[in-house]
Amino acid sequence: MIQLETRELEYFIALADELHFGRAAVRLSIAQPALSKAIRRIETRLGVPLFDRSSRHVELTPAGQALQEHGRHALNAVSAAVRHAQRAGDTQAHLRLVLKPGGDAGLLSGLLAAYAHQPDARQVDILFSGPADRADFLRDGRADVGLLYAPFDDLGGLAHETLLTEDRVAVVPAGHRLAGRASVRMSDLAGETLPRWKGVPGGDGTGPEVADVVQLLQMITVGRMIGVLPRSLVEPLATGLVCVPVADAPPSRLVLAWVEQDRRPLVASFVTAALASRRDGTRADLDA
Amino acid sequence: MIQLETRELEYFIALADELHFGRAAVRLSIAQPALSKAIRRIETRLGVPLFDRSSRHVELTPAGQALQEHGRHALNAVSAAVRHAQRAGDTQAHLRLVLKPGGDAGLLSGLLAAYAHQPDARQVDILFSGPADRADFLRDGRADVGLLYAPFDDLGGLAHETLLTEDRVAVVPAGHRLAGRASVRMSDLAGETLPRWKGVPGGDGTGPEVADVVQLLQMITVGRMIGVLPRSLVEPLATGLVCVPVADAPPSRLVLAWVEQDRRPLVASFVTAALASRRDGTRADLDA
DNA sequence: ATTCGGCGATAACCTGGAGGCATGATCCAA
DNA sequence: TTGGATCATGCCTCCAGGTTATCGCCGAAT
Numbered sequence: 001m002i003q004l005e006t007r008e009l010e011y012f013i014a015l016a017d018e019l020h021f022g023r024a025a026v027r028l029s030i031a032q033p034a035l036s037k038a039i040r041r042i043e044t045r046l047g048v049p050l051f052d053r054s055s056r057h058v059e060l061t062p063a064g065q066a067l068q069e070h071g072r073h074a075l076n077a078v079s080a081a082v083r084h085a086q087r088a089g090d091t092q093a094h095l096r097l098v099l100k101p102g103g104d105a106g107l108l109s110g111l112l113a114a115y116a117h118q119p120d121a122r123q124v125d126i127l128f129s130g131p132a133d134r135a136d137f138l139r140d141g142r143a144d145v146g147l148l149y150a151p152f153d154d155l156g157g158l159a160h161e162t163l164l165t166e167d168r169v170a171v172v173p174a175g176h177r178l179a180g181r182a183s184v185r186m187s188d189l190a191g192e193t194l195p196r197w198k199g200v201p202g203g204d205g206t207g208p209e210v211a212d213v214v215q216l217l218q219m220i221t222v223g224r225m226i227g228v229l230p231r232s233l234v235e236p237l238a239t240g241l242v243c244v245p246v247a248d249a250p251p252s253r254l255v256l257a258w259v260e261q262d263r264r265p266l267v268a269s270f271v272t273a274a275l276a277s278r279r280d281g282t283r284a285d286l287d288a
Numbered sequence: 289m290i291q292l293e294t295r296e297l298e299y300f301i302a303l304a305d306e307l308h309f310g311r312a313a314v315r316l317s318i319a320q321p322a323l324s325k326a327i328r329r330i331e332t333r334l335g336v337p338l339f340d341r342s343s344r345h346v347e348l349t350p351a352g353q354a355l356q357e358h359g360r361h362a363l364n365a366v367s368a369a370v371r372h373a374q375r376a377g378d379t380q381a382h383l384r385l386v387l388k389p390g391g392d393a394g395l396l397s398g399l400l401a402a403y404a405h406q407p408d409a410r411q412v413d414i415l416f417s418g419p420a421d422r423a424d425f426l427r428d429g430r431a432d433v434g435l436l437y438a439p440f441d442d443l444g445g446l447a448h449e450t451l452l453t454e455d456r457v458a459v460v461p462a463g464h465r466l467a468g469r470a471s472v473r474m475s476d477l478a479g480e481t482l483p484r485w486k487g488v489p490g491g492d493g494t495g496p497e498v499a500d501v502v503q504l505l506q507m508i509t510v511g512r513m514i515g516v517l518p519r520s521l522v523e524p525l526a527t528g529l530v531c532v533p534v535a536d537a538p539p540s541r542l543v544l545a546w547v548e549q550d551r552r553p554l555v556a557s558f559v560t561a562a563l564a565s566r567r568d569g570t571r572a573d574l575d576a
Numbered sequence: 577a578t579t580c581g582g583c584g585a586t587a588a589c590c591t592g593g594a595g596g597c598a599t600g601a602t603c604c605a606a
Numbered sequence: 607t608t609g610g611a612t613c614a615t616g617c618c619t620c621c622a623g624g625t626t627a628t629c630g631c632c633g634a635a636t
Contacts (some may be wrong), residue, residue: 004370005294021584034624036585041623046370048377055583055631063377070369070429071547077365082292082334089336089351102536138612141358156444261357295594309613322595324614329594343612557596 002045006078009071011038012050016068017180019058021040082142088264095266098134098143100125102213105164105232105254107277108147114277118269145270148178149230160257161271163278164232167251169222169243171227171234177244178226186248193225217241230254290333294366297359299326299339304356307346347477368428375429376552378519383554386415386422386431390501393452393520393542395435395565401421402565406557418486426547433558437518438541446547449559451566455539457531459508459515466514467530474536481513504527518542 004012011028015035018024024030043050045264060068087093095115099108108126115121127143135153137143148155150162170189172178178188198211208224210216213234216227216242221240230252234243256274292300299316306490308313311321331338348356355451375381383403389552396505405410415431423441425431435451436443458477460466466476481495483504495513498504501522504515509528522531536546544562546555 002370002374003294005368006291006297009294009369010291013308014518030623031625032583033585033587033626037623038586046374046377048374050373050377053584055585056633058584061377063373066376067369067373070365072371074362074365074369077291077358077362078294078297079289079357081297081362082290085338085351085355086290086334086336088354088426089334089338089349153580173447189400274313310611314632318594319596320612321597325594328614341613344604346613404608 004042004045004071006075008038008042009075011035012042012067013071013075015039015051015070016064019060021058035239038160042131056221076140083141084183088265092122093266094123094125095270096125096127096143097145097147097270098129098137099122099147100134100212101128102233102253103149104147105166105230107163107254110277111153111274115270115273118273120265120269121273122266122282135257138257144262144264145256145258148255148257149227150255152252153257155257157260158257160255160262161275162253162255163274165233165251166254168228168246168249169231169234170246171229171241171243173220174242175223175227176226176242178244181244183245183247187247189226189228189246195219195225195227217265290335292330292333292359294363296326296330297367298331299323300317300355301359301363302357303327303346304348304352305338306349307481309346310526335527339410341545364428371429379553380410382411382413383433384413384415384431385433385435385436385559386417388422388500389416390521391437391542392435393454393518395451398565399562403558403561406561408553408557409561410554426545432550432552432555433544433546436543436545438543439538440540441545443543443545445548446545446549448543449563450543451562452539452542453539454542456516456534456537457519457522458527458534459505459517459531461508461514462528462530464514466532469532471533477514477516477534481516483507483569514558535541540558 001037011024014028015021015024016026021032021035025035027036031135036044039051046063048063049061051066052061104111112124127137129137134143134148135155135158138146139157147163148158148160150160164183170178170184172236178184181188194206195208195210195216196206198209210219213229217227217234217238218225219225221238225267228246228249231243231245232254233239237243256271258271298481299312302316303309303312306315309320309323309327316323327339336351337349338355339351340347375466392399400412405413415425417425417434422431422434422436423443423446426434427445427528435450436446438448438450455557458466466472469476483498485493486499496507498507501517501548502515504513505522505526507513508515509526514539519531519533520542522529525531544559546559
């Protein structure tokens with residue numbers, strides 16, 4: 001089987017990104033001729049040209065495009081494997097919890113307090129992720145557990161326990177036609193401008209792109225759009241905004257998620273503590 | 289970022305499989321001391337011991353187990369990337385169609401005939417897969433298009449077009465209590481022995497394991513179990529067997545599937561031909 | 577037209593480390 | 607104790623992959 005060393009793949013990806021031998025070489029901290037030779041070596045080994053190049057221009061061939069796409073995944077897989085191994089070997093490791101800023105529905109301190117009571121509790125590192133990639137943090141081993149929202153986040157390959165179920169509310173500016181309603185239905189929202197979430201391809205919104213809830217609330221305040229969110233994400237409610245329950249939106253669940261095959265006591269212990277704190281309601285909060 | 293060369297990962301996986309330096313070295317075609325040193329090198333680089341070893345015994349540490357699991361995926365990803373690149377570079381490449389033996393519902397010759405009429409038709413290689421991994425053939429680039437059965441095969445990451453929708457039939461031996469029925473319902477099958485499919489973890493059956501349809505039909509003939517299958521998979525019907533439509537089983541669809549992001553003309557052309565032949569019914573068959 | 581500058585390829589050389597061989601160290605079983 | 611199986615170590619070789627210097631090509635500028 002013809003193979004490709006990790007190093008070579010890194011060189012290739014760098015050049016495929018830069019499309020410039022000099023810059024790619026700098027980025028890789030090697031000299032330019034080394035990169036030239038490495039690329040030529042790869043092309044010879046695979047028996048396929050990866051770049052069309054003249055002294056003025058470098059561009060990817062179809063084969064190069066294919067390798068760029070799949071090679072990136074392969075490199076990520078290698079990195080993830082290394083991370084997993086290092087982590088599994090470190091018995092003193094901290095527990096890493098990933099969540100979206102503000103995405104804890106006020107449960108975080110209770111969770112941490114409950115976990116701290118576990119006999120095998122470790123230090124907890126809180127990681128904040130972008131809007132939509134918390135699941136990836138879990139899958140590639142950058143975090144051990146995460147707070148995700150079902151049914152928004154992709155839970156494929158993850159196990160999870162529901163911490164909180166809540167209805168969803170439409171957030172509208174104070175003067176909005178729906179502001180006075182006790183509740184609305186999805187059909188009432190037809191014609192409204194909804195946000196597109198940055199980095200989330202499959203959104204239903206058609207309006208301007210927003211990166212986070214704070215941005216969204218701002219846009220709503222100035223009347224550029226409205227939003228539909230789990231209630232906890234918008235509380236406490238800013239002045240000038242009103243939220244109205246959406247009767248027929250499927251309820252949103254805040255879930256504690258982890259990689260399905262991950263049977264480490266580290267994870268099990270946190271899950272146990274989280275479930276216990278859920279049953280205790282706010283007691284753990286008062287404890288702390 | 290600490291990395292691991294593909295070669296080193298291969299060495300590690302070989303040893304993790306064999307748990308014996310001598311045998312692993314033979315398998316890798318290197319001398320045993322080279323492997324010893326390579327493994328030690330890896331452990332030093334990662335900062336984690338991967339094997340507990342004495343002169344009598346070799347076993348994986350938790351870190352080693354993690355690396356074995358994820359490292360295998362990483363290696364597969366690298367191989368897949370290489371395959372994809374080589375394939376994309378070969379403009380003369382054959383089109384590779386994967387299907388289960390007998391899993392074409394008689395459409396294969398029509399499909400091939402229709403495709404042969406395409407202006408950019410290539411030679412077609414037919415690959416036969418095991419019972420449940422045709423989707424993997426597509427995902428890792430070993431095949432370009434495949435005939436799968438919905439809702440049995442996992443279509444995640446794949447695009448598909450339905451070629452044929454058919455009901456499902458219960459296959460029973462001639463003397464069976466249900467053999468005379470014009471149709472049955474799922475509830476009528478309670479208490480019957482259903483097969484477990486080899487290599488398919490999530491089956492509903494509890495009986496002996498079978499590897500393919502032929503084996504299954506044999507088991508049914510001798511009265512050891514019954515089966516529920518798409519009708520086309522059991523036709524022409526062997527003597528001694530009877531099939532009875534199952535009224536409330538969701539219908540089965542034979543679909544033509546390919547990797548969702550794969551936009552190569554090679555694939556598009558075949559899909560176009562397949563859809564055309566579907567509209568023409570059996571005309572293409574008569575043509576050929 | 578000519579020159580200049582940017583860029584990739586080539587040439588020549590150097591070196592670290594991967595792998596081979598021989599042998600040592602260890603451990604279990606007679 | 608001895609022997610054999612098994613992993614580790616020491617030492618040597620060799621080449622893959624790095625470096626610097628330089629060439630050749632081509633488009634842009636004067």
